[in-house]
Each structure stands twice: as structure tokens, then as C-alpha cells.
Amino acid sequence: MKFTPAITQRTGLSTRQSVTYRAIAILLSVVGTGLVLMLFGLNPVRVFGAIIEGSMGTPIRIHQMINSAIPLVISTLGIIVAFKMKFWNIGGEGQIVMGAFGAAFVAYRLPDLPQPLLLLLMAVAAAAAGALWALIPAAFKAKMGTNETIFTLMMNYIAILFVTFLQYGPWKDPARAGFPRMPDFSPNAVLPNLFGNNIGWVIAMILTAFVYVFLSRTKKGYEITVVGESPETARYAGMNIPAIIIVAMAVSGGLCGLVGMIQASAIEKTLTATISAGYGFTAIITAWLARLNAIVALFVCVVFAMLVQGAAFIQLSLGVPAAVAGVVQGTILLFILGSEFFIQFKVRLPERRRRTV
Amino acid sequence: MTSFLAAAIVAATPLLFATVGELIMEKSGSLNLGVEGMMLMGAIAGFVGAAGSQNAGVALLSAFAAGAGGALIFAFLTVTLRANQVVTGLTLTIFGTGVTKFIGNAYMGQSVPGPVRAFFAKTAVPGLSDIPFIGDVFFKQDIFIYIGYAVVALATVFLFKTRGGLNLRAVGENASAADATGINVAFVRYMACVVGGGLCGLGGGYLGIVYVPMWQVDVVNGRGWIAVALVIFSAWNPIKAFAGSLLFGALAILGFTLQLMEVSISQYLVDMFPYIAAIVVVIISTHRNMKEDLPPMNLSVPYFREDR
Numbered sequence: 001m002k003f004t005p006a007i008t009q010r011t012g013l014s015t016r017q018s019v020t021y022r023a024i025a026i027l028l029s030v031v032g033t034g035l036v037l038m039l040f041g042l043n044p045v046r047v048f049g050a051i052i053e054g055s056m057g058t059p060i061r062i063h064q065m066i067n068s069a070i071p072l073v074i075s076t077l078g079i080i081v082a083f084k085m086k087f088w089n090i091g092g093e094g095q096i097v098m099g100a101f102g103a104a105f106v107a108y109r110l111p112d113l114p115q116p117l118l119l120l121l122m123a124v125a126a127a128a129a130g131a132l133w134a135l136i137p138a139a140f141k142a143k144m145g146t147n148e149t150i151f152t153l154m155m156n157y158i159a160i161l162f163v164t165f166l167q168y169g170p171w172k173d174p175a176r177a178g179f180p181r182m183p184d185f186s187p188n189a190v191l192p193n194l195f196g197n198n199i200g201w202v203i204a205m206i207l208t209a210f211v212y213v214f215l216s217r218t219k220k221g222y223e224i225t226v227v228g229e230s231p232e233t234a235r236y237a238g239m240n241i242p243a244i245i246i247v248a249m250a251v252s253g254g255l256c257g258l259v260g261m262i263q264a265s266a267i268e269k270t271l272t273a274t275i276s277a278g279y280g281f282t283a284i285i286t287a288w289l290a291r292l293n294a295i296v297a298l299f300v301c302v303v304f305a306m307l308v309q310g311a312a313f314i315q316l317s318l319g320v321p322a323a324v325a326g327v328v329q330g331t332i333l334l335f336i337l338g339s340e341f342f343i344q345f346k347v348r349l350p351e352r353r354r355r356t357v
Numbered sequence: 358m359t360s361f362l363a364a365a366i367v368a369a370t371p372l373l374f375a376t377v378g379e380l381i382m383e384k385s386g387s388l389n390l391g392v393e394g395m396m397l398m399g400a401i402a403g404f405v406g407a408a409g410s411q412n413a414g415v416a417l418l419s420a421f422a423a424g425a426g427g428a429l430i431f432a433f434l435t436v437t438l439r440a441n442q443v444v445t446g447l448t449l450t451i452f453g454t455g456v457t458k459f460i461g462n463a464y465m466g467q468s469v470p471g472p473v474r475a476f477f478a479k480t481a482v483p484g485l486s487d488i489p490f491i492g493d494v495f496f497k498q499d500i501f502i503y504i505g506y507a508v509v510a511l512a513t514v515f516l517f518k519t520r521g522g523l524n525l526r527a528v529g530e531n532a533s534a535a536d537a538t539g540i541n542v543a544f545v546r547y548m549a550c551v552v553g554g555g556l557c558g559l560g561g562g563y564l565g566i567v568y569v570p571m572w573q574v575d576v577v578n579g580r581g582w583i584a585v586a587l588v589i590f591s592a593w594n595p596i597k598a599f600a601g602s603l604l605f606g607a608l609a610i611l612g613f614t615l616q617l618m619e620v621s622i623s624q625y626l627v628d629m630f631p632y633i634a635a636i637v638v639v640i641i642s643t644h645r646n647m648k649e650d651l652p653p654m655n656l657s658v659p660y661f662r663e664d665r
Binding site for chain 1: 390430433434438439440441443444445447448449451452453454455456458459460462463579582585586589623625626628629632633635636639640643
């Protein structure tokens with residue numbers, strides 16, 4: 001069966017129209033996700049209700065939700081910087097793990113430094129380690145045009161195996177006989193709380209503003225956007241593309257590295273191989289949903305943190321596996337990707353449908 | 358040595374299916390980065406099919422259908438709705454991981470039923486298995502692996518010796534020229550996705566049904582991504598994909614073998630080898646400039662008739 005609707009590129013869509021269409025798209029994606037949930041034999045109203053109750057129902061739950069929004073926001077910022085350049089950095093996981101490693105390295109070597117100094121050094125080491133992990137594929141991309149998608153992804157596995165190696169080998173805590181766990185950080189290496197949440201939320205807000213300004217108001221940010229939109233234009237304008245790739249990926253990896261530091265210092269209070277907890281991947285969804293806008297990303301990430309926290313609650317209250325969060329997230333993004341078409345193009349069904357086989 | 362190579366083939370088989378599947382999709386111009394997701398869906402579907410029906414055929418079909426279904430979502434979004442292929446592929450992986458974890462939760466720790474396992478027990482091919490060395494390595498395997506050999510042969514013949522394969526390659530190289538000669542570009546890309554995605558599903562199915570004795574969530578563990586790298590390594594040629602899969606299969610079981618030989622190196626460091634090798638492969642393959650090794654010209658380029 002085949003019919004040929006007339007499809008034309010939309011021109012001059014006003015901001016208001018575009019916002020309206022996007023709102024419809026989000027609404028559709030929620031309805032679509034509900035249908036998918038029904039397909040799995042779940043009551044969508046109960047699931048969505050439980051998600052809101054589980055993430056916002058009590059002050060403690062709100063604090064927990066914010067705690068999981070912090071790493072997601074900062075990873076998303078990192079991904080946004082890379083994706084603006086159409087550099088498909090799917091190595092966020094590895095950059096987070098290496099950042100945590102950098103922070104732990106400092107925390108274990110200098111446990112008795114004054115707290116502010118120690119935390120600052122840990123943050124610097126984490127950002128440097130995350131940036132380094134991103135710069136390896138970036139350098140190959142810049143010099144030789146190596147495919148960054150596979151490269152950054154493989155770097156994830158290498159980073160996780162490296163920290164697993166430390167966890168079972170040289171860095172294993174001798175005090176815990178047989179149990180493969182690394183030693184806890186000294187109290188000075190733990191991030192303080194502010195208003196019930198670790199201070200990471202302040203860092204996340206500041207970084208959001210920083211990335212927003214960096215991408216929309218600075219020369220480097222503009223260059224990153226141009227390289228992403230059209231490398232030919234960038235070359236024609238005399239931009240140094242390899243240098244731009246290097247700077248953007250250093251920022252991207254550095255931000256992800258900071259996530260590792262915050263998680264290791266404030267949440268785990270030690271280094272583990274599972275510290276990235278999928279944030280590097282979820283950040284790809286949130287970055288795209290936010291249309292690579294740092295401010296919008298802040299809100300998207302809070303919604304996603306609600307999904308994650310809510311899903312953990314669903315597991316307890318409804319006995320539904322928490323993995324339902326992954327299904328919901330994936331479905332939402334698939335719907336949003338699909339509805340983008342109706343924003344970009346105008347579809348008119350033909351007056352007469354011609355059917356051929 | 359023969360037993361090492363025979364085991365390498367077992368480890369290579371899931372990669373082989375997925376690599377050939379992705380290769381077919383890429384030849385038609387679709388860069389589908391959802392291989393990991395399609396393999397996961399194939400793994401759980403194959404496992405559930407086996408557990409539910411006790412029948413190997415049903416298990417195989419379920420795995421194929423799950424992979425093909427995932428690829429259909431991809432095709433609908435990228436071909437019909439013209440979404441960005443890279444992002445859609447990544448989303449498919451995230452979606453597939455979620456669905457697999459969700460469905461697999463109920464099957465955690467369960468094992469594949471006896472009749473299915475018996476069907477996929479090692480069976481020597483009469484005649485061929487008597488060839489010294491080669492027989493021991495290649496022809497004392499399970500039926501799933503023999504299907505893999507057939508897939509390589511069929512894919513090679515189809516792509517390079519038939520009209521359908523020529524059309525598919527034409528669409529991948531230059532969609533508007535193909536359209537001008539009367540080839541239905543969208544239809545070809547949809548079909549390539551269904552068959553290629555189905556093969557990715559079978560690759561995952563091998564992991565879920567044969568490779569691991571009990572269901573576990575991380576069965577695929579990055580193999581989908583290694584398959585994407587192997588397509589580049591193979592220069593879009595199924596026979597080279599077979600060789601590449603074997604190489605990676607050997608690397609994957611190296612740690613285990615070294616342990617048996619009592620070489621003292623951390624298992625976790627040895628486990629890095631396939632991933633490092635995939636990086637090396639990607640670096641080398643982008644560096645060489647042989648004409649016949651280039652990717653399809655229209656790879657990841659959506660086709661709009663209006664754009665002409």
C-alpha cells in the first residue's frame with residue numbers, strides 16, 4: 001500500500017507556533033508512553049501517579065530527587081557542548097568514571113588537607129581526568145577524522161574495567177577482608193550540604209548559566225555551533241576546526257568528570273566502578289529533548305530525575321520493576337523524535353489516494 | 358589450539374550476526390546505532406520464546422522478530438519521518454535496554470529449557486567434520502553457528518550477485534539516482550532495516566538462548582557497539598566481517614584462556630582487549646584510503662525527493 005502525501009518544508013514558523021507544536025508533541029509522547037505501558041499490562045494513570053508521589057510526596061523524596069537531578073544536569077551540560085558541534089560524545093559514562101577516579105586519587109593521597117582546598121583539588125583533578133578521557137577520541141577526530149561515536153563508547157568500557165581492576169586489586173581496602181570495596185574518603189573529602197542537599201545543586205546551577213553563556217554569548221561557543229551546523233562554512237570562514245574540537249571536548253569531558261567527583265564525594269563517599277549509574281547515557285536523551293539549550297535542560301533533567309526516583313518508588317509500592325523508567329524515557333524520546341517531522345515539514349494528504357501494491 | 362579456535366567461533370557468532378545485519382542496513386544508507394538495543398531485544402525475546410514454547414524454532418523467530426521490530430521503529434522515524442539517524446539509533450539502544458531490563462526482570466536466573474538446549478547442542482556435520490583441523494574448528498559446532506555461516510554466504514551473494522542487492526547498494530550510494538531509475542528508495546531502506554535488524558536480533562538471541570546458561574541483564578555487554586566497529590573494519594563486506602568477528606571472538610575469550618594457562622594478569626585488564634582493539638580498528642580503517650573500502654556515499658543521509 002502506498003499513498004503520496006504532499007510534503008513541503010515549513011518556512012517562517014513563529015516562536016509561538018513552534019512552542020505550541022512542541023507542547024503538542026510532549027503531550028502526544030505522554031499519551032504514547034501510556035499506550036506502551038498498557039501494552040506491558042500496566043495502568044498508566046497509576047504509574048504516572050506513583051512517579052509523582054514517589055518523587056515529590058515527602059520532603060525527603062524531594063531531596064532524593066534533587067540529588068539524582070544534580071549529576072544528570074551536569075552530564076547533560078557536557079553532552080550539550082559536544083552535540084552542539086555534532087560530535088557524538090556517547091562516552092559520558094567513561095568520563096564520569098575517570099572523573100571520580102581523579103577525585104579519588106587526590107582524596108586518597110592528601111586526606112588531611114583543609115576541606116575547601118582538598119575539595120577544590122579533587123574537582124580540578126576530576127575535571128582534568130574527564131577532559132583527558134574525552135580528549136583522546138577528540139584528538140583522533142581532529143587530526144584524522146576518526147569516528148568518535150564508537151571511540152567514545154569503547155572508552156566507557158575501558159574506564160569501567162580500569163576502576164574495577166583498582167577495586168579488586170591495588171586499591172582494595174585491606175580492612176575489609178575479602179569484600180572488594182575501596183576505602184571511604186576522609187571527612188574532609190566529602191562535599192558539604194546546603195539546605196538539605198549536597199552543594200552539588202549550587203554547582204549545577206552555576207554551570208548551567210556558564211554553559212548557556214559560553215554557547216550563546218562567546219566567540220568559542222559560536223564557533224562550536226558553526227562547526228556543528230556546517231564544517232564547510234567554518235573552514236571557509238577560516239576557523240581552526242581541530243582546535244575548536246579540542247576545546248569543546250575538553251569542556252564536555254571536564255563537565256562529565258565533575259559529575260564523577262560530586263557522586264564519589266557526596267553520594268558514595270568512595271570510588272566504585274558503577275559510579276556513573278547510566279547518567280552519561282540518560283544525558284543524551286535529556287540533551288536532545290532540551291534541544292541543546294542549557295536552561296531548558298535544567299527543567300528536562302528535573303523531570304527525568306522524577307522519573308528515576310518515581311520508578312524506584314513504583315518498584316516498592318506497585319511491585320513493578322524500576323526498569324520501567326528506561327521504557328518510559330526511551331518511548332518519550334522516540335515520540336519527540338517522530339513529532340519533530342511535523343514541526344519541520346508540512347504534510348497535506350492528497351485529495352485522491354492512489355493505492356498501488 | 359583447536360579448542361581455543363572452536364571456542365572463539367562460539368564467541369564470534371553473536372558478533373557475526375549483528376555485524377552482517379548492520380552491514381546490510383548501512384549498505385542501504387541507514388547508519389543504525391541501535392544495534393546494542395536490537396541485540397538486547399533479540400536476546401530477551403529469544404529467551405522468552407524458548408521458555409514459553411520449549412521450541413527452538415519459536416525462539417529463533419522471536420529473536421528475529423524483536424530485532425526487526427526495533428529496526429522498524431528506526432526505519433519509520435528516519436525514513437518516513439526523516440529524524441536524525443544518529444540520535445534515533447542511540448534512542449533505540451536506550452529504549453531496547455529499558456524494555457529488556459523490564460521484561461527480563463521476571464526471568465532473572467532462570468535457565469533455557471532442556472529441549473531448546475538439546476537442539477542447540479554441538480552437532481558434527483557429517484563429512485565436513487572429518488577434515489583435519491578445519492573440521493574440528495568449524496564443523497563440530499551448534500546449529501545456530503551453521504545458520505551464521507549460511508547468513509554470511511547468503512548476504513554476500515545477495516549484495517553482490519543479485520538485482521535486489523544491486524538496488525540496495527544503489528540506494529546507499531546515491532539515493533536520488535536510484536530513485537530516478539525507478540527504485541523505491543523508502544521500500545528498499547525499510548526492507549534492509551527489517552532484515553538487518555532481524556539479524557541483529559538473532560545475534561542477541563544467540564547470547565540469550567545458547568551463550569549464557571541463565572538469563573542475565575547484561576548479556577550483550579557492548580557487543581552491539583563492537584559490531585558497529587566491525588562493519589567499518591570489514592569495509593562493508595560480509596566475508597571480511599566473518600574474519601573480523603573471529604578475531605574479536607578470540608580476543609573475548611583470551612582472558613579465560615590466559616587464566617587456564619596460569620598467566621598472572623588481572624582479568625579486568627585482559628577484558629579491555631576487545632574494546633581497545635575496536636578503537637584500533639576504527640582508527641586504522643578511517644586512515645586507509647582504498648577506493649573499494651569507502652563507506653556507502655549516502656550513509657546516514659536522509660533522502661528527500663523534494664530536495665532535487
